Amino acid sequence: MNTSKVNIKDLKLWYGESEALHGIDIEFSEKRVTALIGPSGCGKSTLLRCLNRMNDRIPGCRIEGQILLDGDDIYAPEVDVVQLRTHVGMVFQKPNPFPKSIYENVAYAPRIHGLAGSGSDMDELVETALRRASIWKEVKDKLHTPGTALSGGQQQRLCIARTIAVQPNVILMDEPCSALDPIATAKIEELIDELKREFTIIMVTHSMQQAARISDQTAFFYMGDLIEFGETGTIFTQPEKQQTEDYITGRFG
Amino acid sequence: MNNSTQPNNFISDEKKLRQKRRERADSRFHWYGLTALGLALAFLVFFFVDIIGQAVPAFYQTEVKVNIHYVEAAKTNYNKAVDHKLRRVVSRAWLRTLPVYLKRHPELIGNNIKQWVPADSRVDQYIKQHNGHGLKSKYQRIVDAMAEEGRIRQVFNIRFFTSGDSKLPENAGIFSAAVGSIFTLLITMLIAVPIGVMTAIYLEEFSEDNHFTRIIEVNINNLAAIPSILYGLLGLAIFINFAGVPRSSALAGGLTLALMTLPIIIIATRAALQSVPSSIREAAFGLGASRWQTTWHHVLPLAMPGILTGSIIGLAQAMGETAPLLIVGMVAYVPDAPDNILEAATVLPAQIYTWAGESLRAYEERTAAAILVLLTVLLSLNGLAVYLRKHFERRW
Amino acid sequence: MAFWMGRGKALSFETDDVRLHSRPGFYGLYAVSWIALPALAVSLLFSIAHIFNLFTVPAPMLLATTLGLGSAGLWFALSHINANFRARQAVEKVMRGLLFTAAAISILTTIGIVLSVVFESVRFFKVIPIWDFITGTQWQPDTAFLIGAGRTNESVAPPLFGSLPIFAGTFMITLIAMLVAVPIGLFAAIYMSEYASHNARGHLKPMLEILAGIPTVVYGFFAAITISPLIVNIAHTFGLEADYTNALAPGLIMGIMIIPFISSLSDDVIRAVPQSLRDGSLALGTTKAETIRHIVLPAALPGIVSACLLAISRAIGETMIVVMAAGLRPNLTANPLEGMTTVTVKIVEALTGDQEFDSAFTLSAFALGLVLLIATLILNIISIMVVRKFRQQYE
Incomplete structure (x- = not known):
């Protein structure tokens, strides 16, 4: 049995007056890939952004319920959001490298967190992160060129390298491949498969094929409710709910 | 729950110090921003309190109750109308009007009337307890005695709004400057608004993207950044020395300000035209409307609020401008309001400048009062512009 | 007035089987521009002549010329108008020209500023060497008017x-x-x-x-x-x-x-x-x-x-x-x-x-x-x- 990493209990979320999540209960297992699927506006991205409290930045957004990371409530008043985010990293839909050099993109956060000094320690840390994001070979000769000059797929892997350089436990991915072409997508998927040895990965995806290919578990959301959650194989072959069946077979929406 | 390696709340001990430091830096940064804003706004408050505090006394004029001798001799020498020791207490500006008044009302001759008349500016300043009032101690005693007898009062200073500039502060007002400002602004408006709007329409709706258009665009940006005083040099060299427009006239000032306001209006109008979505133009073209019909019937009406707002802001700026007008000579001493645009005129800001340079203390409060009037007009104009923008704003 | 004349003439052509090329209003505008443009041009020409002191035209003559040109323009415009005349294109051209003229004024302003500043500066640098102006550390212009008044600088300290x-x-x-x-x-x-x-x-x-x-x-x-x-x-x-x-x-x-x-x-x-x-x-x-x-x-x-x-x-x-x-x-x-x-x-x-x-x-x-x-x-x-x-x- 897998150990539980993130445990969500009866999570409700409002944007101003409208309720976007109606009481979600779900457990994400450690060192596995969980895919969140569902039609647009079903609340899957919203849920993901709750996990490292990126929703705090949206005015009028409030939540009820609990999100436990390793048993601790991340919405407890004494929790420091900044520290939380070093434990729960995030990769965004559109690659967003900083307008700095490739090296600086990766070194930025470790330097702020004091994870390495500036000399060879940092070089090593940067190299490791880039290697683990399997982009080292492509960029090792141009570490000091702008990160924004890379191709889309490379940029996204650079963003992943940037995230793992902070050594989080959980990585959230918000449709990481939706802005990429099929070849770049394949590379990222390969990378995710590698990364799940060390990290708990929770990803939102629009593509059911992608969920079926790389996730261990899949959660199907609809209209702010969690409809079904289980092993990916089960969800895609014998879903329990009719709604899930309709969605994955394309008879829907 | 399983064995958590993290201490409570995700704070590991060895990081605590570093984290504390980062938190402090974070809140410090927040405070810098707040302080900066606070400073700027505090200045604004200080500024307005100071100006209003200085201006308010100017709206009151001291009057004294004295015996006026309506004698024959006063027709030629107005000083004869008051007791010798009170000659410095009563306003000379008022005394000077006596001979004319007596000629018109001969029946008054021989009377001795106790009446309220305006006080001399030094007395006025002394009563208002301003430093540097300049009243000699001899007269101070007289005035103190009069005050005890209740022969001194303060009334609303209507003259400030009805008379022109004067060398006697108690008689100095903003009327001629206000008329000059209106003349000048009218000329500015009549020239700058049509030309500015037409230029913007040409650039946005008619021109192709060629070399000439781009030169005009860069040029307009540059014009907007050129210091206003250089427009004064232009006005002096071209309008006055070359074209022979009379110096100090509202025409010279208005033309100069019009050129200065032009880029502001062009830029605002272009922004207004740009905000009209191109789908509207395409719809009109699609129905077979010509370029001119499209612009005139569809685009301009939609851009109108923006054009209006931009024009008001540009004119407000022109109204507060002084530097180029100094150069074209609009700081002349103008006691009477000009009748036409070729006569010597002055404008409110120039009047403020002239009064600020006067040494008599009584001018200081009048300067502040003129400033208050000017600021009130300008802020209302800008407020109107903001209101128009809010009221007619359309979201596409 | 010209607007209605032009429009009226155009409308008179419109019958059941003949359609005007452009909207009637355009014919009116066309007539107006033929009155206003020549008249304006003449007034402008005269005022420029006046500024340069070339010659000054007496006001009655100016008025007469303007009116004469205006009516000639009107006659010309009206004679042009018939059912096939492309008044819209003509008016569009005029409008475009007007707008272009307005846009050119901003250029003229810049040229004006540059010229007025440069011309007088050149006169200044003829008297005062440009190098002295840029690098000198003393600004004492008080005696300059004496030189302007014709005195040479034997007895006067140079400005x-x-x-x-x-x-x-x-x-x-x-x-x-x-x-x-x-x-x-x-x-x-x-x-x-x-x-x-x-x-x-x-x-x-x-x-x-x-x-x-x-x-x-x-x-x-x-x-x-x-x-x-x-x-x-x-x-x-x-x-x-x-x-x-x-x-x-x-x-x-x-x-x-x-x-x-x-x-x-x-x-x-x-x-x-x-x-x-x-x-x-x-x-x-x-x-x-x-x-x-x-x-x-x-x-x-x-x-x-x-x-x-x-x-x-x-x-x-x-x-x-x-x-x-x-x-x-x-x-x-x-x-x-x-x-x-x-x-x-x-x-x-x-x-x-x-x-x-x-x-x-x-x-x-x-x-x-x-x-x-x-x-x-x-x-x-x-x-x-x-x-x-x-x-x-x-x-």
Whole structure:
């Protein structure tokens, strides 16, 4: 049995007056890939952004319920959001490298967190992160060129390298491949498969094929409710709910 | 729950110090921003309190109750109308009007009337307890005695709004400057608004993207950044020395300000035209409307609020401008309001400048009062512009 | 009237089987433009002739010519109008021409400014060598009128037009202004764009912009009457001597005046930095301040730099504050408590009061104006280029 990493209990979320999540209960297992699927506006991205409290930045957004990371409530008043985010990293839909050099993109956060000094320690840390994001070979000769000059797929892997350089436990991915072409997508998927040895990965995806290919578990959301959650194989072959069946077979929406 | 390696709340001990430091830096940064804003706004408050505090006394004029001798001799020498020791207490500006008044009302001759008349500016300043009032101690005693007898009062200073500039502060007002400002602004408006709007329409709706258009665009940006005083040099060299427009006239000032306001209006109008979505133009073209019909019937009406707002802001700026007008000579001493645009005129800001340079203390409060009037007009104009923008704003 | 005549004539052609080429109104406009344009052109020609003193036409004759040309135009226009005439195209052409003329006026203005400044400057540099003007440290123009009046400089001390102390004063006051405006403006912008709620920002920005809307003559009065004595008193308590025309007072007030130039422009560019960069940085566990300092500000830097350049050009060209609060005496010093003078003060001094256009003193105003023009143009062009780079990066 897998150990539980993130445990969500009866999570409700409002944007101003409208309720976007109606009481979600779900457990994400450690060192596995969980895919969140569902039609647009079903609340899957919203849920993901709750996990490292990126929703705090949206005015009028409030939540009820609990999100436990390793048993601790991340919405407890004494929790420091900044520290939380070093434990729960995030990769965004559109690659967003900083307008700095490739090296600086990766070194930025470790330097702020004091994870390495500036000399060879940092070089090593940067190299490791880039290697683990399997982009080292492509960029090792141009570490000091702008990160924004890379191709889309490379940029996204650079963003992943940037995230793992902070050594989080959980990585959230918000449709990481939706802005990429099929070849770049394949590379990222390969990378995710590698990364799940060390990290708990929770990803939102629009593509059911992608969920079926790389996730261990899949959660199907609809209209702010969690409809079904289980092993990916089960969800895609014998879903329990009719709604899930309709969605994955394309008879829907 | 399983064995958590993290201490409570995700704070590991060895990081605590570093984290504390980062938190402090974070809140410090927040405070810098707040302080900066606070400073700027505090200045604004200080500024307005100071100006209003200085201006308010100017709206009151001291009057004294004295015996006026309506004698024959006063027709030629107005000083004869008051007791010798009170000659410095009563306003000379008022005394000077006596001979004319007596000629018109001969029946008054021989009377001795106790009446309220305006006080001399030094007395006025002394009563208002301003430093540097300049009243000699001899007269101070007289005035103190009069005050005890209740022969001194303060009334609303209507003259400030009805008379022109004067060398006697108690008689100095903003009327001629206000008329000059209106003349000048009218000329500015009549020239700058049509030309500015037409230029913007040409650039946005008619021109192709060629070399000439781009030169005009860069040029307009540059014009907007050129210091206003250089427009004064232009006005002096071209309008006055070359074209022979009379110096100090509202025409010279208005033309100069019009050129200065032009880029502001062009830029605002272009922004207004740009905000009209191109789908509207395409719809009109699609129905077979010509370029001119499209612009005139569809685009301009939609851009109108923006054009209006931009024009008001540009004119407000022109109204507060002084530097180029100094150069074209609009700081002349103008006691009477000009009748036409070729006569010597002055404008409110120039009047403020002239009064600020006067040494008599009584001018200081009048300067502040003129400033208050000017600021009130300008802020209302800008407020109107903001209101128009809010009221007619359309979201596409 | 012509409008209705043209329209009427056009309408008379319209029958059941003949359709007009253009809307009837266009025929009217066509007739109007044939009246107005020749008449206007003639009046303009005559007034130009009048200005150049070539010849002056008596008013009745002017009126007669104008009317005559107008009616000739009308007759011509009416004779043209028939069902097939393309009035719309003709009118569009006229309108386009008019708009083009309006657009050309902005060009003429620039040419006017450049010419008026350059011409008189050239006359000035004929008398005073340009090198002396740029590098001289003494500005003593008092005797210039004597030379203008025909006296040679045997018995008269030569006038000196060394502009260095004047530039130094401009530089000093601008520097003080920027020291006030950049930190306050920048931090205010950061607060408005990153910390303040949308609503608060909507109130704060217009309030700050009031500062830019206050006429400079008012600031000048405020600096001279309120701030200068304040500075003298404060300096006195520290045992320092300060002139009433010290450079600090106009500098401080000018700084406050240009806060909104920096804050509004910086606020715009900071907000133009994509939200995804902030999210990316915050997701790495950085604080808000770290995100702003390391990610947002560097990304917005070109825009901020360009805002500062515009503010500098505004400060060096500012006139009224320094005319009223700064000194008249050119003074080469590094002490902001002493009186200093600026380029704009000297321009005003030379051009108010009686002017002798032969005097090098009067002409010096144009030479100083030329320097001012060149400086602001360079600053402005650099800032436009920097902003364009910034836009390319994110659009």
